[in-house]
Amino acid sequence: MKRIKSAASGILVPLAALAFWQLLSSMGWVNAVILPSPMQVLTKWWAYLRPLEAFDPTQGSYLQWCFTGELIQDALGSLYRVLVGFLIGGGLALPLGLAMGYSKLVYGLFNPLIQVLRPIPPIAYIPLSILWFGLGNPPAIFLISIGAFFPVLMNTVAGVQNVDSIYLRVGRNLGASRFTQFTRIILPAATPYIFTGARIGMGTAFIVVIVSEMIAVNNGLGYRILEAREYLWSDKIIAGMFTIGLLGLGIDTLMSRLSSHLLKWHRGLEQS
Amino acid sequence: MSGASHISVQGVHKVFQSGGQEVHALKAIDLEVPRGEFVCLLGPSGCGKSTLLNAVAGFSLPTSGAITVDGATILEPGPDRGMVFQEYALFPWMTVEQNIAFGLQIKRTDKTALQARVDELLVLLNLQDFRKRHPKDLSGGMRQRVAIARVLAIDSPIMLMDEPFGALDALTRRNLQDELLRLWTELKKTILFVTHSIEEALYLADRTVVMTYRPGTIKRDLVIDLPRPRDVASPAFNALKKELSQLLMEEQSRHQQDEFKGAAVD
Numbered sequence: 023m024k025r026i027k028s029a030a031s032g033i034l035v036p037l038a039a040l041a042f043w044q045l046l047s048s049m050g051w052v053n054a055v056i057l058p059s060p061m062q063v064l065t066k067w068w069a070y071l072r073p074l075e076a077f078d079p080t081q082g083s084y085l086q087w088c089f090t091g092e093l094i095q096d097a098l099g100s101l102y103r104v105l106v107g108f109l110i111g112g113g114l115a116l117p118l119g120l121a122m123g124y125s126k127l128v129y130g131l132f133n134p135l136i137q138v139l140r141p142i143p144p145i146a147y148i149p150l151s152i153l154w155f156g157l158g159n160p161p162a163i164f165l166i167s168i169g170a171f172f173p174v175l176m177n178t179v180a181g182v183q184n185v186d187s188i189y190l191r192v193g194r195n196l197g198a199s200r201f202t203q204f205t206r207i208i209l210p211a212a213t214p215y216i217f218t219g220a221r222i223g224m225g226t227a228f229i230v231v232i233v234s235e236m237i238a239v240n241n242g243l244g245y246r247i248l249e250a251r252e253y254l255w256s257d258k259i260i261a262g263m264f265t266i267g268l269l270g271l272g273i274d275t276l277m278s279r280l281s282s283h284l285l286k287w288h289r290g291l292e293q294s
Numbered sequence: 295m296s297g298a299s300h301i302s303v304q305g306v307h308k309v310f311q312s313g314g315q316e317v318h319a320l321k322a323i324d325l326e327v328p329r330g331e332f333v334c335l336l337g338p339s340g341c342g343k344s345t346l347l348n349a350v351a352g353f354s355l356p357t358s359g360a361i362t363v364d365g366a367t368i369l370e371p372g373p374d375r376g377m378v379f380q381e382y383a384l385f386p387w388m389t390v391e392q393n394i395a396f397g398l399q400i401k402r403t404d405k406t407a408l409q410a411r412v413d414e415l416l417v418l419l420n421l422q423d424f425r426k427r428h429p430k431d432l433s434g435g436m437r438q439r440v441a442i443a444r445v446l447a448i449d450s451p452i453m454l455m456d457e458p459f460g461a462l463d464a465l466t467r468r469n470l471q472d473e474l475l476r477l478w479t480e481l482k483k484t485i486l487f488v489t490h491s492i493e494e495a496l497y498l499a500d501r502t503v504v505m506t507y508r509p510g511t512i513k514r515d516l517v518i519d520l521p522r523p524r525d526v527a528s529p530a531f532n533a534l535k536k537e538l539s540q541l542l543m544e545e546q547s548r549h550q551q552d553e554f555k556g557a558a559v560d
Contacts, residue, residue, distance in 0.1 A: 192385070199400075
């Protein structure tokens with residue numbers, strides 16, 4: 023009952039906004055090219071989602087056919103780039119972050135360079151990325167990797183540096199080797215930070231993928247909304263934007279579910 | 295002399311640098327602990343009792359002097375001197391079982407023996423029903439049981455305990471004190487136990503070493519030869535309690551004077 027109530031109150035403001043939007047359009051207060059009506063956006067959304075051609079069994083299974091819609095193809099393209107970019111960026115950041123957090127020497131060697139590079143927004147790498155990688159997926163993935171790299175790196179470093187020294191004292195007391203201390207104490211103790219970094223990195227990757235698709239590739243959600251502008255299809259632009267929003271929300275929810283499942287031991291630890 | 299002692303502390307000094315000042319945490323400490331004895335280090339905060347325990351554990355070595363165990367000088371921490379910390383220090387990502395098994399895995403105990411040992415300790419400390427739980431789901435008393443089991447697992451001949459029951463409520467505390475005495479009688483460990491509670495020291499120890507406030511020296515080395523289980527209401531117990539209170543009050547007032555001067559660094 024409580025949940026229904028809170029869900030109901032949560033939907034109140036969006037419904038009001040939607041009603042206001044519909045009112046604007048129905049009364050003809052705004053030009054439909056500038057702001058199409060919600061119904062128009064919804065219709066376009068459905069058209070964008072639906073497979074373009076009729077189902078033909080000779081071309082493959084029904085399930086495959088379901089995925090031939092433009093929207094689905096764009097979303098899959100964007101997701102693919104996010105995933106590959108995140109894995110490359112995060113995959114490089116994790117070992118470097120562990121080494122920097124663990125060893126003062128490594129930290130001293132890498133930190134100055136990192137501090138200089140970190141404030142450069144991934145978007146500023148666009149010209150260079152095109153110069154280096156041309157067009158297509160490689161420059162996009164390069165940009166996404168940069169976007170994912172720094173959040174994972176900084177959080178991993180902080181995670182290792184903030185391991186409570188009492189755990190290391192216990193480890194030494196029980197006779198753990200340095201290797202065992204690292205793998206069985208430092209690494210698990212740092213995972214809450216690392217997961218936070220991964221979640222932020224995933225969010226950044228998702229922002230960067232939209233930008234990079236606007237300049238380097240000719241599919242994906244970012245490309246599609248820019249293309250729609252050329253034809254003044256504002257309904258498709260808005261449909262695309264909502265898709266981006268929902269997909270981003272979906273990814274973040276998934277990341278947070280995954281981390282709270284893996285960090286069951288950690289939940290509410292601060293309070294106890 | 296050190297032949298008879300299990301732990302031998304000889305002429306130990308410990309000097310810290312604190313805010314550009316030299317702090318003499320320990321000064322000329324001599325202490326002999328025979329095998330199987332239960333010794334309490336008692337004193338106000340800042341008297342260096344934890345510093346001394348950490349030196350025996352090997353976490354922070356003395357500035358001068360020597361500490362030996364079975365005649366061998368201590369240079370680093372080791373599993374022959376298992377430590378139970380005040381703040382439990384259980385690994386929160388491990389279950390009760392995994393926490394207890396950790397020290398055994400380091401010793402590369404084979405799987406069957408390890409499981410048998412863990413099972414045995416779970417029973418010994420009444421933790422059978424909690425084996426799959428994580429520390430955050432345990433009460434303070436339960437956590438300290440796990441911490442004790444974790445040290446018992448590696449079967450170190452010496453147990454170092456740093457105010458292990460300080461954070462527990464009175465009832466849980468008495469309960470664990472009795473448990474500890476039972477384990478100590480059964481397993482014949484040498485125990486060095488830090489506390490600031492007079493009653494705890496009198497209830498547990500064969501011998502209570504009272505330390506002075508900065509510089510930490512030994513003020514009184516008192517043998518408690520009351521029969522166990524000790525009756526905290528008995529006249530003999532209370533006579534000793536009164537004596538120790540007197541000693542401690544003197545140190546406490548020095549501590550307070552120091553604090554008012556703003557010189558106390560804890």
